[in-house]
Amino acid sequence: MSVLTPDEVLAKLKNVHKRGNSLVAECPVCHDDHHLYITRENDKLLLFCQKCKAKYPAILKALDVQPPTSSPVQTSSQKPKDHGKQIEEIRYTYRAPSGKPEYQKIRRKFEDGHKVFSFCYTDENGQVQYKKPEGCDNLYNLDRMAASDPGTLLYIVEGEKCADAMTARGFLATSTNTGSQKNLKLSETDLQTLHKFKRKIVIPDNDDPGMEYAKAWERMGAKIFPWREVWPDIQKKQDVADYFQQGGDPEKIRNWKYPAAEFSEEYFAAMDKADMIKPGLFAGIQALDDPLERQQIESLAAFRAKELGISREFQKNYKAWRVSQAQANKNSRNQTKFSGQPFALACGDWIADDDGVKKLEATGNGDFRYQWASPIPILPTEILLNQESNTEKIRLSYYKPDGWRSCVVPREIAANSSKIIALANMGVEVNSDNAKSLVKYLAGCVALNPAVLPRTKSTSHMGWIGEEFVPYTEEITLDSVDEYGTLIDSVTQKGNLEGWLAAVKPLLDNIYLRLAVAASLAAPLIKPLGALSFAFHLWGGTGAGKTVGLMVAASVWGNPAPGKLLQSMNNTVNFTTGCAATLGNLPFFGDELQTIKSKFDNYDQFIHQITAEVSRGRMDQTGRMQLQKSWKTAFLFTGEEPISQTTSGGGVENRLIEIECAHQVVANGPETVQAITNQYGTLGPAYIAMLKQKKQDGIDLRAVFNDYHKRLLQMETTEKQAMAMGIMMTADEFFRMYFAPELPALKVEEVMPFLKTTQEVDTAERAYNLVIDLVAQNNENFFYSRDDDYGRPAYHHAPMREVWGKIQDNHVWIIKRVLENLLAENGLSFRAVSKKWAAQKKLVPTKQGKYAGRMSISGINGYFVDLIR
Known part of the structure; x- marks a missing residue:
């Protein structure tokens, strides 16, 4: 220096x-x-x-x-040699087997060819230290070595420049961090990684230090590359980087195979006892690819050992070497090496490359064989933590001829060799033979890569999760894509918002369509407003444009085509509730509701199930209660007949907004369908973004809703009817404010014809009217008489067959059992309505306050109910 x-x-x-x-x-x-x-x-x-x-x-x-001397005066003998200007600086990064950077080696070159080398690393405090870290690994490309197959040919060169030149041409190459050495200084990690390679070739620089370096590696079982055979004109100090720089052919190096022809009878005849137990011999024998050739060479070696009287020692050493190879492979920390993989994962002793996933294991006799986990590339790429159930799913990515695919499955499937076979239906190459190995490989990848494997917040449904709305957020992802992929994929965008508004706004003069779009936009408001799910139904004859109107409402959120967001109702109730649970707070769209009627006597049970907001409870095979799915949304239907019937309960009437389409919903159906086929799904995300922005704009949605709700109740509709329509009007107001200010505001008077009054929804009132109608229809089953003005019987009738009771003036005495059966046949209950009938003076209680009393009519004894008609 x-x-x-x-x-x-x-x-x-x-x-x-x-x-x-x-x-x-x-x-x-x-x-x-x-x-x-x-x-x-x-x-x-x-x-x-x-x-x-x-x-x-x-x-x-x-x-x-x-460091300079204390005196500024220097003699000519002390003046340093000036190497001129620095012309080059290269930094080589040394990594741990996992790929984590550990330190850098800095190479500086000056004008006269002088080179200076130094090291540096960043310590745990973020400070740069200009030395190597304690206990560092000394081999370059250690991560590539760890990820490579033990059968790969390893090339050892002098210096990082040579190693990079080899790597750039497809070779697996390494070097020590100090270049040529007589005595190799290798860490335990270095030795462990080196030990797994059966074939190693050292390519030294063409000088004396290079030859000493090569001999040091030869003592570790490597073969020395014969430069003169490949590059006859090589000059002193030239190396493999110079070879490539001067146009050398990489194939000449590649074609020089690991020597095996030397294993002849003459070769073994020249060996002594020490030669017969060297690791280089064992490595050379194991490097033979042909099993028959390898067995023949092992026999020649055994013959020579017997001649030397060391048969037992030879076999002991040979077996010990093979066991050590298997152990080195077992303790190795390989990495996945798939083309096109999103990232590399540590995979333990599994060899994961484009040929698939396998493991080298030792048999009982010391031989090796591959245990296959998968014949195709596969790896876990994401852990999804469900924010509501606190359960995990795992995303598996795997390669097929058409490219990379992925699937999301519960952790229990990927961790169970019996259940993982179900993934064969998705294209994962798994069967009863490799299932256990695949489970072990995947479990190892998850356990070894906690810092690499992404952990993502997930949910099984769309809609609100806290302040976020799925799928319009990057914070939370859906983990139910594999079960409801078509439905989820339908919530997508095409075209732009301006195009959708231009196509739809001219149609909103039609009150039916305006309310259908309002019902669609109301769905995301139900949860934040604490309201109840409801159904919206457009019904009427064919040709009214009901389906097109429903498609327009669906185009708010995504693809409105049949089979996409628009569902046929020729499905099971479980399918409908499963879709609703996946949509969460997005609306469900069902066309031609009458197709489901064959499964029920009426629609009441169906409406109760979908507006219950929770799926049916079930037990699993272990006797534990399964997690019930839930939703809060609006259901939009079309049909040829109304949902509510005379016998429908108040619970159904209250949860239902029904509109009979007396005129067309959409006048030009084909043109509208064409427009929304090219423009859809753009209003939804903008609408949700504005909902999240409302606080900053000073808008109180609850105040708007409460105002509409109060005004609707003043029109003598029911609480729940006012709630459903109030949410729709709130959604319409919000839409109009931000996206269509030219539209006139909806008025309460405009929507009241579509709401039922309190009296219409009153179950007791409808039950009473039903009974009075049935009495009139079946008057031949009653005794009845009429007196004249003087109290004398003027007319008398006696039943010819079945007796139901007696009619006299404005009183109807009907046998209690008959009355209960008439009501039950129509889904009603006498106990549920009797008290209200009495309060409304439509039923005369007994002196004891009972709603039925024992009496005799024309000699017929029984319990009768006294109704006033």
Whole structure:
């Protein structure tokens, strides 16, 4: 190292200039051009870099300078040799087997060819240390070696430049971090990684130190590459990088195979006892690819061992070497090496490359064989943590001829050799033979890569998760894509918002379509407003454009085509509730509701199930209660008949907004369908973004809703009817405010014809009217008489067959059992309505306050109910 005075040190620095009262210059360590601060005190020089924290000694070392003497006067014998300007700096990164950077080796070259080498690393405090870390690994490309198959041919060269030149041409190459050495200094990690390679070739520089370096590796079982056979004109000190730079053919190196022809009878005849137990011999035998040839050579070796009287020792050493190879492979930390993989994962002793996933294991006799986990590339690429159930799913990515695919499955499937076979349906190459190995490989990848494998917040449904709305957020992802992929993929965008508004706004003069779009936009408001799910139904004859109207409402959120967001109702109720649970807070769209009627006597049970907001409870095979799915949304249907019937309960009527389409919903159906086929899914994300923005704009959605709700209740509709329509009007107001201000506001008077009054929804009232109608229809089953003005019987009738009771004036005495059966046949209950009938003076209770009393009519005894008609 040169010795320079302070002036000479300053002369070596670059970009020296004044800043205030100080001098600054380019730091020779980190090469920042203005953070090296210089202070001079007489014959002393103080140097410090504020960028990399390099101090005086490190800076002098980087300049190839020794600390200056106290005297500025130097004799001619002390003047250092000037190597000229630095012309090159290269940094080589040394990595751990996992791929994590550990330190850098810095190579600087000057004009006269002089080279300076140094090391640096960043410690745990973020400080740059200009040395190697304690206990560091010494081999270059250690991560590539760890990820490679043990059968790969390993090339050992001198220096990182040569290793990079080999790597660039497809070779697996390494080097020690100090170049040529007589005595190799290798860490335990280095040795363990090296030990797994059966074939190693050292390509030294063409000089004496290079040959000593090659012999050191030969003692570890490597073969020395014969330069003269490949490059007859090689000059002294030239290396493999020079070979490539001068146009050398990589194939000549590749075609020089690991020597095996030397294993002849003459070869073994020349060997002594020590030669017969060297690792190089064992490595050469195992390197033979042909099993028959390898067995023949093993026999020749056994014959020679017997001649030397060391048969037992030879076999013991040979077996010990094979066991050590298997152990080295078992303890190795390979990495996945798939083409096109999103990232590399540590995979333990599994060899994961484009041929698939396999493991080299030792058999009982010391031989090796491959245990296959998968014949195709496969790896876990994401862990999804469900934010509501706190359960995990795993995303598996795997390669097929058409490219990379992925699937998301519960962790229990990927961890169970019996269940993982189900993934064969998705294209994963798994069967009963490799299932256990695949489970072990995947479990190992997850366990070994906690910092690499992404962990993502997930949910099984769309809609609100806290303040986020799925799928319009990057914070949370869906983990139910494989079960409801078509439905989820339909919530997508095509075209732009301006195009959709231009196509749809002219249609909103139609009150039916306006309310359908409002019902669609109302779905995301139900949860934040604490309201109940409801159904919206457009019904009427064919040709009214109901389906097109429903498609327009669906185009708010995504693809409105049948089979996409628009579902046929020719499905099971479980399918509908499963879709609703996946949509979460997005609306469900069902066309032609009458197709489901064959499964029910009426629609009441179906409406109750979908508006219950929770799936049916079930037990799993272990007797534990399964997690029930839930939703809060709006259901939009079309049909040819109304959903509610005379016998429908108030619960159904209350949860239903029904509109009979007396005129067309959409006048020009084909043109509208064409427009929304090219423009859809753009209003939804903008609408949700505005909902999240509402606080900043000073808009209180609850206040708007409460105002509409109050005004609707004043029109004598029911609480739940007012709630459903109030949410729709709130959604319409919000849409109009931000996206269509030219539209007139909806008025309560406009929507009231579509709401039921309190009396219409009153179950007791509808039950009473039903019974009175049935009595009139079946009057032949009653005794009845009429007196004249003087109280004398003027007319009398007696039932010919079945007796139901007696009619006299405005009283109907009906047998209680008959009345209960009539109501039950129509889905009603006498106990549910009797009290209200009595309060409304439609039923005369007994003196004891009972709603039925024992009496005799024309000699017929029984319990009768006295109704007033």
